Amino acid sequence: xxxxxxxxxxxxxxxxxxxxxxxxxxxxxxxxxxxxxxxxxxxxxxxxxxxxxxxxxxxxxxxxxxxxxxxxxxxxxxxxxxxxxxxxxxxxxxxxxxxxxxxxxxxxxxxxxxxxxxxxxxxxxxxxxxxxxxxxxxxxxxxxxxxxxxxxxxxxxxxxxxxxxxxxxxxxxxxxxxxxxxxxxxxxxxxxxxxxxxxxxxxxxxxxxxxxxxxxxxxxxxxxxxxxxxxxxxxxxxxxxxxxxxxxxxxxxxxxxxxxxxxxxxxxxxxxxxxxxxxxxxxxxxxxxxxxxxxxxxxxxxxxxxxxxxxxxxxxxxxxxxxxxxxxxxxxxxxxxxxxxxxxxxxxxxxxxxxxxxxxxxxxxxxxxxxxxxxxxxxxxxxxxxxxxxxxxxxxxxxxxxxxxxxxxxxxxxxxxxxxxxxxxxxxxxxxxxxx
Amino acid sequence: xxxxxxxxxxxxxxxxxxxxxxxxxxxxxxxxxxxxxxxxxxxxxxxxxxxxxxxxxxxxxxxxxxxxxxxxxxxxxxxxxxxxxxxxxxxxxxxxxxxxxxxxxxxxxxxxxxxxxxxxxxxxxxxxxxxxxxxxxxxxxxxxxxxxxxxxxxxxxxxxxxxxxxxxxxxxxxxxxxxxxxxxxxxxxxxxxxxxxxxxxxxxxxxxxxxxxxxxxxxxxxxxxxxxxxxxxxxxxxxxxxxxxxxxxxxxxxxxxxxxxxxxxxxxxxxxxxxxxxxxxxxxxxxxxxxxxxxxxxxxxxxxxxxxxxxxxxxxxxxxxxxxxxxxxxxxxxxxxxxxxxxxxxxxxxxxxxxxxxxxxxxxxxxxxxxxxxxxxxxxxxxxxxxxxxxxxxxxxxxxxxxxxxxxxxxxxxxxxxxxxxxxxxxxxxxxxxxx
Numbered sequence: 001x002x003x004x005x006x007x008x009x010x011x012x013x014x015x016x017x018x019x020x021x022x023x024x025x026x027x028x029x030x031x032x033x034x035x036x037x038x039x040x041x042x043x044x045x046x047x048x049x050x051x052x053x054x055x056x057x058x059x060x061x062x063x064x065x066x067x068x069x070x071x072x073x074x075x076x077x078x079x080x081x082x083x084x085x086x087x088x089x090x091x092x093x094x095x096x097x098x099x100x101x102x103x104x105x106x107x108x109x110x111x112x113x114x115x116x117x118x119x120x121x122x123x124x125x126x127x128x129x130x131x132x133x134x135x136x137x138x139x140x141x142x143x144x145x146x147x148x149x150x151x152x153x154x155x156x157x158x159x160x161x162x163x164x165x166x167x168x169x170x171x172x173x174x175x176x177x178x179x180x181x182x183x184x185x186x187x188x189x190x191x192x193x194x195x196x197x198x199x200x201x202x203x204x205x206x207x208x209x210x211x212x213x214x215x216x217x218x219x220x221x222x223x224x225x226x227x228x229x230x231x232x233x234x235x236x237x238x239x240x241x242x243x244x245x246x247x248x249x250x251x252x253x254x255x256x257x258x259x260x261x262x263x264x265x266x267x268x269x270x271x272x273x274x275x276x277x278x279x280x281x282x283x284x285x286x287x288x289x290x291x292x293x294x295x296x297x298x299x300x301x302x303x304x305x306x307x308x309x310x311x312x313x314x315x316x317x318x319x320x321x322x323x324x325x326x327x328x329x330x331x332x333x334x335x336x337x338x339x340x341x342x343x344x345x346x347x348x349x350x351x352x353x354x355x356x357x358x359x360x361x362x363x364x365x366x367x368x369x370x371x372x373x374x375x376x377x378x379x380x381x382x383x384x385x386x387x388x389x390x391x392x393x394x395x396x397x398x399x400x401x402x403x404x405x406x407x408x409x410x411x412x413x414x415x416x417x418x419x420x421x422x423x424x425x426x427x428x429x430x431x432x433x434x435x436x
Numbered sequence: 437x438x439x440x441x442x443x444x445x446x447x448x449x450x451x452x453x454x455x456x457x458x459x460x461x462x463x464x465x466x467x468x469x470x471x472x473x474x475x476x477x478x479x480x481x482x483x484x485x486x487x488x489x490x491x492x493x494x495x496x497x498x499x500x501x502x503x504x505x506x507x508x509x510x511x512x513x514x515x516x517x518x519x520x521x522x523x524x525x526x527x528x529x530x531x532x533x534x535x536x537x538x539x540x541x542x543x544x545x546x547x548x549x550x551x552x553x554x555x556x557x558x559x560x561x562x563x564x565x566x567x568x569x570x571x572x573x574x575x576x577x578x579x580x581x582x583x584x585x586x587x588x589x590x591x592x593x594x595x596x597x598x599x600x601x602x603x604x605x606x607x608x609x610x611x612x613x614x615x616x617x618x619x620x621x622x623x624x625x626x627x628x629x630x631x632x633x634x635x636x637x638x639x640x641x642x643x644x645x646x647x648x649x650x651x652x653x654x655x656x657x658x659x660x661x662x663x664x665x666x667x668x669x670x671x672x673x674x675x676x677x678x679x680x681x682x683x684x685x686x687x688x689x690x691x692x693x694x695x696x697x698x699x700x701x702x703x704x705x706x707x708x709x710x711x712x713x714x715x716x717x718x719x720x721x722x723x724x725x726x727x728x729x730x731x732x733x734x735x736x737x738x739x740x741x742x743x744x745x746x747x748x749x750x751x752x753x754x755x756x757x758x759x760x761x762x763x764x765x766x767x768x769x770x771x772x773x774x775x776x777x778x779x780x781x782x783x784x785x786x787x788x789x790x791x792x793x794x795x796x797x798x799x800x801x802x803x804x805x806x807x808x809x810x811x812x813x814x815x816x817x818x819x820x821x822x823x824x825x826x827x828x829x830x831x832x833x834x835x836x837x838x839x840x841x842x843x844x845x846x847x848x849x850x851x852x853x854x855x856x857x858x859x860x861x862x863x864x865x866x867x868x869x870x871x872x
Contacts, residue, residue, distance in 0.1 A: 011477055037450035041441075049439045073499075118480070256792035258793055368471065373574075
């Protein structure tokens with residue numbers, strides 16, 4: 001008779017949700033402060049949207065369903081295809097650059113592991129309509145500032161930056177044909193995970209005639225743009241020089257924004273998704289023990305694939321799961337500011353109607369207020385207030401000679417004070433917060 | 437190539453999401469102020485959870501899917517079964533009464549009509565662990581206060597209150613056997629929708645030997661508890677007297693809370709869901725032209741069905757769709773407070789690095805800040821600032837003799853002032869907000 005939660009989903013009891021809500025608040029505040037507007041879209045989309053827009057890995061993990069009319073639907077595994085669809089539908093009406101964010105729930109039927117769930121939240125930040133690399137820098141800035149606001153420093157995490165355009169130019173310069181770039185990226189994506197001997201064998205079998213794996217490995221292990229330009233054909237490739245210049249400019253802009261200490265070049269970052277066309281980046285904890293906290297990059301072709309004119313775009317997704325693991329490890333998982341709650345109690349049961357009036361009145365004027373549902377002896381009510389950790393109690397009927405007088409006690413200092421009920425209700429915040 | 441959104445889902449562009457986010461903010465603030473804690477649960481649940489807990493109508497509308505292991509899942513059509521599962525799993529550890537709220541996305545494969553979508557948001561407020569009717573009153577209070585905070589008055593909406601226990605006692609008193617109560621409720625639920633002649637025919641065929649439809653109709657059209665007690669067998673039923681007393685007490689408590697003007701007894705309210713056991717209620721716009729804004733009631737048996745001891749509970753769900761229609765009709769659909777945004781511009785392109793530093797510095801100190809991605813002539817930058825409706829512009833390089841001086845212009849009054857860059861960055865809020 002007991003039905004468990006589905007594996008990879010979460011029962012978010014209040015104490016588990018509170019730190020996630022604090023993360024949401026920071027994501028939202030930082031987005032708005034950087035000029036991004038919030039949007040949202042459907043959880044349910046036509047399956048075709050992902051078949052055409054997402055990488056193979058995501059399509060394999062889709063939760064699919066069929067509606068009553070027999071149409072194939074899917075639960076969104078990422079937000080970008082929905083974003084592209086929404087922007088494409090209004091591309092001419094929206095002023096550019098479009099700076100949008102959202103915090104959707106996403107679904108992926110993958111294996112549940114540390115840092116990976118099947119249902120999770122993901123902050124998405126995107127700029128559409130600007131080809132300027134300032135947009136890439138701003139998007140990275142937003143991500144860094146949010147983690148900073150959550151308490152993380154440059155000792156805790158770093159932004160690893162690469163450039164798909166640069167990597168394409170590098171492969172082109174070495175003479176690797178374009179239709180084989182996908183295979184090359186897939187291998188490069190496994191660079192850190194495969195045994196070096198394994199890696200060399202795979203790479204040299206496929207591409208050794210163009211570029212030796214030893215050369216590639218040196219380049220990928222360095223964080224130096226020169227290392228790319230020194231590869232075979234590199235010095236003579238205009239395309240490669242331009243992509244390197246773009247990457248240099250990005251690093252300069254990040255320095256102008258004052259976040260150099262967080263940012264480093266790292267050619268190991270490839271990004272699985274098919275649609276990236278320029279700078280790509282991933283945020284990692286400094287120990288690199290956890291999965292990426294955040295990943296994103298430039299995807300200038302995606303809107304073009306929606307049947308619209310090509311529209312430059314850059315953005316990232318940051319999930320709540322890996323981020324929460326890192327915050328927890330650093331002792332930074334917080335539940336936000338504790339509410340100041342007052343507790344109203346009554347010395348006699350006959351005061352219940354007054355008590356209910358006072359409770360509703362305080363709440364209506366913005367004061368979080370609690371009370372005992374059933375009348376109990378005053379000692380029991382006080383104990384209940386204490387257990388709830390309230391900041392003050394308000395006692396009705398404390399003075400039997402004057403029913404209009406209420407006694408307020410502050411729990412922290414223990415100070416007590418009597419005020420007229422009407423005065424309290426007229427401006428409760430003033431009465432409760434002023435110096436006594 | 438163009439893939440549309442799924443019918444009954446919403447592409448929430450920023451201007452469409454803003455009023456919904458304002459509703460969320462009010463729901464959340466009002467919940468917390470009334471002592472409720474936020475929780476959340478999975479969107480995906482095992483199909484069996486709803487097969488057993490939800491009414492037939494909802495089960496028929498479920499979005500079903502099968503996971504990779506062949507297990508049958510469903511998208512949640514309501515939150516209560518998840519809540520019951522979560523509470524049942526920790527029933528002994530949680531201090532009572534449990535006062536929780538959440539704002540889930542729900543999914544129902546029903547016909548799309550005015551006020552009905554297939555994917556929507558719903559505020560859920562529940563008290564578990566108190567059999568006291570004060571809990572019922574408090575839950576209604578929370579709903580009323582939220583609508584009040586959104587700008588609605590007692591001229592705009594009313595809470596229609598009935599009692600399933602009272603209706604059961606009424607049917608019992610008339611001699612209608614318990615196993616036929618379900619049929620009776622289903623008919624009563626259609627009271628307002630069926631043609632009166634139709635209604636009479638259906639009712640009298642089924643139950644005329646116990647209770648004439650004319651009598652039932654008089655009762656259902658009245659808002660008087662006496663009308664129930666006067667029905668056949670009513671005066672002699674202890675059960676009925678108790679349920680009537682409970683309903684009277686609820687109305688008194690609502691008066692104590694100061695919301696009598698919003699509340700009325702209405703026996704036409706039945707509530708489709710199977711699990712209600714006591715007071716039930718629905719919020720309607722005064723014209724009663726729209727569907728219910730909110731519906732809820734007491735469901736003391738649901739946790740017992742989860743294999744735990746019977747646990748008293750009361751709660752409601754309020755969707756965003758009908759509420760938004762009503763707010764729009766009343767001119768109360770707002771986008772919340774407008775952000776005060778400043779715009780930083782530079783007189784010369786050589787100032788770009790300084791500009792980026794200033795932009796990041798202002799944002800880091802909490803000031804929403806915008807700028808043009810590419811340098812443009814100052815007039816064009818000003819035009820852009822104007823189009824964005826910013827509250828102030830900050831111009832770098834306004835004084836060519838002193839590069840440390842920036843000029844601030846307030847858009848509303850047109851006042852201008854020059855300050856040192858360092859002074860601005862040290863405490864931008866003070867500089868921007870103080871009287872000049």
